[in-house]
Amino acid sequence: MSTQQPLSLTERRKAATQLDIARAAAELFAAHGPDATTAEAIAQRAGVALRTFYRYFRSKQDAVGPLLSSGAERWRSLLADADPAAPLADTLERAVTEALAVRDEEAAEQLDRTRGLLRAAASDSALRAVWYRVNQDSEERLVPALTRLAGPEADPLEVRLAAAAATDAIRVALETWSETDAPTSGPASPAALAVRCLRELTGGMRLLGR
Template identity: 65%
Template sequence: MSTQPSTPPLSLTERRKLATQLEIARAAAELFTAHGTDGTTAEAIAARAGVALRTFYRYFRTKQDAVGPLLAVGGDRWRALLAAAEPGAALPDALHGAISEALAVPDDTAADGLRQTRGLLRAAVDDPALRAVWYRVNQESEDKLRPVVAELAGAGTGAGAGAGAGPEQLAVRVAAAAATAAIRIALETWAQTDADVTGPGSPADLAARCLRELMGGTGPLTRTETPD
């Protein structure tokens, strides 16, 4: 299993804050899907979430920002799945397995979550501010993914943002960017179709195809041996 240090448990206050943010995010997503961003106000989102307007603005600057936590949930889950992969496993296989499991639809809740993402991505086509939130979430996910990829590949801890351009660090950055782009492109492509949440043309199917295309030219990225 991965030897990365575990994240300290969140305090009760932090868990409550995250729960409130996610509740607001779900309310915003429901209203954006039903009425579009132009037809939705921050006041309406706060009311749907059952919080005061001042609470909404304590966490989010704009109504579009409110969906950020919801869009980030999938990335958090699949990074955790990847971090749990066996060290030394072929990285493309580990990435493919984590992405496939993260985009799997084991129940109605998961299916509804993907359909909600579809609604948001469709709304983002005509809303630059909402698109900016989507791209920001993806960039943050890529940044967080780099140390996970580095750990699996045995490339050390110097592969994060601001690291040098050595072969291992460069390969880690390319792999993290490819994996993140595979999911982003798959979801964006799926959102513009009427394909189901499973089967041909689903997010999992498209992400696997995107990952094969994007990882095809990156070369091997495996744990390196340190000379004695």
């Protein structure tokens, strides 16, 4: 089970402000593109002072980091709470499906914001760098969760490969989906694509019994 300590009130307020700024940045990037969007415009859209923006973020592209990271955090929390006795391959697929599932309108809006950001990142190297950094961080933080699920006898290299494959499965699925106008649910959804990618990438992994 997860042993992560709950956030303090100050930490929750900070995280909420960062996410508000990230959402404002994502909306403006999707509507106008990163080049035509300023930090001042993002701050105004989020309802914060420009100095508050720069207290949290170094650049306008960095501002979307919390939004992109939120999905990865949900994915890791699902694995942190998963039963180690269950087959690891099944656990990974369930976590991928649940993390990308459209549970409500907010989840659908989150995916649509991600699609807009990934489309904007196609022509903005700084925004792509944020996306890749978020994925790299997610992969590294996924290793402890998979180590717990795989057990103490698991080969660390195989655990690392599984973390990389799982992270890339979600990344490639979201990038592929963002290039289309496919809905957020159904056979062409991010969840369905991610499971397909996961199976392809982990097809020969002993750790997952494949």
